[in-house]
Amino acid sequence: MSTGLMSTPLAGTTLVAALVLLLVLVHRPLGAHLHRVATSERDLGVERFVYRLVGVDARAEQSWAAYARSVLAFSAVSVLLLYALLRAQAVLPLSLGFGGVEPSQAWNTAISFVTNTNWQSYSGESTMGHLAQMAGLAVQNFVSAAVGIAVAFALIRGLARASSATLGNFWVDLVRVSLRVLLPLAFVAALVLLATGVVQNLSSGVDATTLAGGTQHLTGGPVASQEAIKELGTNGGGFYNANSAHPFENPSGVSNAFEIFLILVIPFSLPRVFGLMTGDTGQGRAIALTMAVLALAGVALANLALAQAGGTVPGAVGAATEGVETRFGISQSATFAAATTLTSTGAVNSFHDSFPAAGGGVVLLNMMLGEVAPGGVGSGLYGLLVLAVITVFVAGLMVGRTPEYVGKKIGGREIKFASLYFLVTPALVLVGTAAAMALPSARASMLNSGPHGLSEVLYAYTSAANNNGSAFAGLSANTTWYNTTLGLAMAFGRFVPVVLVLGLAGSLAAQGRAATTAGTLPTRGPLFVGMLLAVTVVLVALTYLPALALGPLAEALS
């Protein structure tokens, strides 16, 4: 542990540099592959079989409204099936003897996995049997990620097409992304994870006698396969309660670094698809660069916050390492925490609640950015593109033209969708937090009092509404109030923005394309990246500053 602490700055920098290098190398081929998936005219045999099975005409394009209806219908059915599966666990095989999941928790969990949030108000090893994990949660880990990517595809098509009434076909996007992207990648990733020591079996676990003489039940299971898609699909729902802090999920520094890479790889590759489809890779690069700057800032701040608080003396007594896994040390923990909150993953390998106040504030802020740096699979890209639309609107005026983005005019209709989009999440977070803080019963779930307690509640709603799913811990969220309201926050936080994004995409697709001239606002250079960064940060700061001031800020400054 001490070696890990001493080499923190160097180890941290090396880890981040290695990740950056790897992402720079991988985003191009993966982006190109995703682009082929989004544009290919050919269906695989297995895909044709699926289309026939569900009765979909793969060549029929959908309007934005039809696309949105398909997303909502698919997700609603998913929620119902998952809810039923969890409730009926007791009578189904491979239950490991666990009973049915309690209604409010089953609803919360179903919503949570379908919305790609993976907030877990349950403890995996003591609630879910193998069937629920594999046929329920793991399936949603794939398809909820695929839904996000599909919606991102639809928005890109809206920007790339001219005078088009349609945005593609949701069912085709869903099936292709699942079969051609997520499954093969998850398979390879699971093998790598196995090699690093993650377990994979169908055992019901073993009992071990601890040093202190007590017995501990160690549940085994299909962990590696779950773990791969958990990170790859920015899901974050752990097999175990301890999530990526559990040695069966994340045994070593190597597996930890690999998991961080998995979290980031798809979100950072999607801007490339945007560039390729609009025929101007510079546009995609500007978006990816914006994500990268925000992400690096988040990672640096998290590392700094943890390392600072862990100065020589407090470090010696383990102050900043409270809640930090000794296997990983500070830099591996801080970087993982930043990556998981910057994307809508929400997996944890350390306890954010135990971070120094500033560190807790940073991971909270990361989520408040709206999960755009690089955000969840798909949702990160569409979130940042919506912010780009707003940036272009204000900045575009300053070059003396009515604003346009990649040749699309940003008029009243587009601004209506974009404005409503950025209204949704703050509304859910702030109203949820305020309501919880006003209710004595909801306040009772807080572990701590004072500003830290407020941070716990604020974190929970921020995590749910942004579909992150990580928990600050400390908050006992398995109550009817939190299961229900957080479930609502997750559902609205996912599907209202999705519908708005598709509406925006439809409105953009219907337009012709304006010619680009020297008088057009350039949306690919460093100037635009800077503006997009400023708009993202300022919008967040202005919206959440009062709440942050009474939570982490008050704590950090006291």
Place this chain on the structure above:
Amino acid sequence: MTVLDTRTDPVLPDHQPHPPRRVGGGLLDPRLLLTSLPDALRKLDPRTLWHNPVMFVVEVGSVLTTVLALVHPSLFAWSIVVWLWLTVVFANLAEAVAEGRGKAQAQALRQAREDTVARRVVGWTPGATGLEEQAVPAAELRRGDVVVVEAGQLVPGDGDVVEGIASVDESAITGESAPVIRESGGDRSAVTGGTRVLSDRIVVRITQEPGASFLDRMISLVEGASRQKTPNEIALNILLAALTIVFLLAVATLQPLAIYSRAVQAAAGSSAVLDADGVTGIVLVSLLVCLIPTTIGALLSAIGIAGMDRLVQRNVLAMSGRAVEAAGDVSTLLLDKTGTITLGNRQAVDLVTAEDVEPQRLAEAAQLSSLADETPEGRSVVVLARNGYGLRARAAGELADATWVPFTAQTRMSGVDLPGGGGSDPEGTDPTGGGLLQVRKGATASVLAWVRQNGGRPGPRIGEAVDAISAAGGTPLVVAERRGDAPAEALGVIHLKDVVKPGMRARFDEMRRMGIRTVMITGDNPVTAKAIAEEAGVDDFLAEATPEDKMALIKAEQAGGRLVAMTGDGTNDAPALAQADVGVAMNSGTSAAKEAGNMVDLDSDPTKLIEIVEIGKQLLITRGALTTFSIANDIAKYFAIIPAIFAVVYPGLGALNVMRLHSPETAILAAVIFNAVVIVALVPLALRGVRYVPGGASAMLRRNLLVYGLGGVVAPFVGIKIIDLLLALVPGLS
């Protein structure tokens, strides 16, 4: 072949001063602030204010704080109340001032709409005389009525001259005192109601319905009576409303958090800003008003009105705000060659001599033949002979016995016949011995035919010179003379050239940097057109253009995602004017053209198109700059208000009080006052428009971001600190 270089500056008959490079605007008259005050107060009516969601929220907040101050009066509470109300009044004042300037102009126009009595003729047909006349009030004239107007009378309504020719004083509309000629047929047939006929008699067919005359429309436009929000304004309003809702949420949800925080820090005392019930209502409203984008919300409509007004000041009437916005977006400008790119007339720039001809002799012949030629081309030949060849100026009257041969469409040449050699040879060394001197100047084929008829044999140099001049886009005029009975001789060629207006190339370069493509439209042949296009520096040209070609060009540009602006005056321009995104009709043009375009230039100056584009851009930039400024302001306001409210509970938050403000009360009041004062401070900028320097998008953006983005972050820190320093001196505030 001797090519004489005579590149002295050509004379520019109607030389126009280079327009100022900065799009300026009217200055704000401080008296206007006072006279607009009643209007500003009238606009406090919630039913009016409702259309401006941001200011409506401020007004609701003002009412709320007034009630709270009545219940718990204090100097702090009442100070906040007063400044919140002032914020709303200042916003209304900005709009009222902008409208006030238009109202003054409308008043002047109304005076032109005196009640006139029209002389309506019944059953008029072309050429009919002695028809019955009825005296009807001008207001009762309908489309299709025919009226007679004679010298000294006002034209009773808009219409087209169908018979006669008259000089008309249009100063009531255009402000230009020089009378203009209006005649039946052609493109100079439109007359406007309210203008005065100065000479002769015309018969006019009315083309308007009652109450819908050009003058009526003009009055309602400058008054802003028919003002509708433009598409971009609507979009911006949606964004501002969304921001307002975000801040409403942030402030409303703050209360439970504040109550909780206060409860866990029970040791903290109560203050005017925070007690056991949470943040006081007055402070919550103050925070909200400071955060919502009041600056841009207050100035948005003033910016729009002022933009229209700036056009009116340049004698351009935009029929809708939408057209002004479209002007900013224009990416292709169609410019008529004549009058826009070139001076209206061709000028003689060079003389090319034939074999064995002294330049001096050619110049003399050219001068002689042009003395009586009163066309601008003719005058320019005289000027060239004087300036380029040192010939003394002569008037046609000096040659009393000269017989002038006028130009006709049949002969296609003009000239002079002088008995006895004329004055061209005062020393008497003329070998012809003073016989008849005939000089001819004109179209190549005609003059050469005349030379051959009279026994001359033109050399090859003439043909070469003619070809060279044509290839360069110029017009050759061959000069020939015949002395006595000697064979006629072709002396050389005058090079007539379209003269590009000074400064046009720089203007077009600028346009290119702004991303605007310029296309020259001309009836000339492609060779001539190409030469002029290259000289003027336009990006493209359309030669031998027919109205159909023009229309096709506009449609092609639009299909490529470009917005097209053009000017036009003729009836056959009307379809293209209607198709173009910005169609500027010349006031001198036909009614059809004026109906089809979405702007009318009262000065009938086609160059104005360039200024219109700049004004459109300036309007949009002003809007964007003030929006950025408004949002950037919020950062400092947070630093003022958040520690002011919560440092009592969490002393650590005092670290956020980077401005070291005196007390919570002064801090909050200072933020509210700054918020109100900045509106008034920016009214002149909103009316004048931000500085606009034509250039590329990146440079413009960088500059505006620096001034209004960074400036918007920094300015309130300074402003709030200064106000706080002053407030600290007020006893009883904290």
